[in-house]
Amino acid sequence: MKITVIGGGPGGLYFSILVKKAVPTAQIDVFEHLKLKGGQPAAVRYKNNHL
Numbered sequence: 001m002k003i004t005v006i007g008g009g010p011g012g013l014y015f016s017i018l019v020k021k022a023v024p025t026a027q028i029d030v031f032e033h034l035k036l037k038g039g040q041p042a043a044v045r046y047k048n049n050h051l
């Protein structure tokens with residue numbers, strides 16, 4: 001089974017984890033157009049840290 005996930009935010013990453021647990025042989029490709037993974041939470045910066 002091949003799955004392509006667009007977006008490495010919480011939704012895309014959690015979906016990928018659940019699918020991998022349910023179908024360990026699944027090949028999952030996650031495409032994220034930002035350098036950071038983690039979606040909106042990763043984009044928040046405070047004192048040079050990503051929250």
Ligand SMILES: Cc1cc2nc3c(=O)[nH]c(=O)nc-3n(C[C@H](O)[C@H](O)[C@H](O)COP(=O)(O)OP(=O)(O)OC[C@H]3O[C@@H](n4cnc5c(N)ncnc54)[C@H](O)[C@@H]3O)c2cc1C
Nearest residue numbers: 006007008009010011012031032033034038039040041044
């Ligand atoms: C300031 C702030 C504080 C928050 N605090 C909390 C909190 O305390 N607790 C909480 O539960 N929720 C919080 N949220 C809400 C939480 O961030 C969102 O509910 C959550 O990020 C949604 O996850 P998502 O994966 O659906 O979308 P997103 O986080 O938006 O992830 C989508 C990802 O897809 C990528 N993407 C989009 N289009 C493409 C494309 N064409 N190709 C490749 N990649 C693409 C984006 O770059 C992004 O990384 C907060 C949100 C903000 C903005």
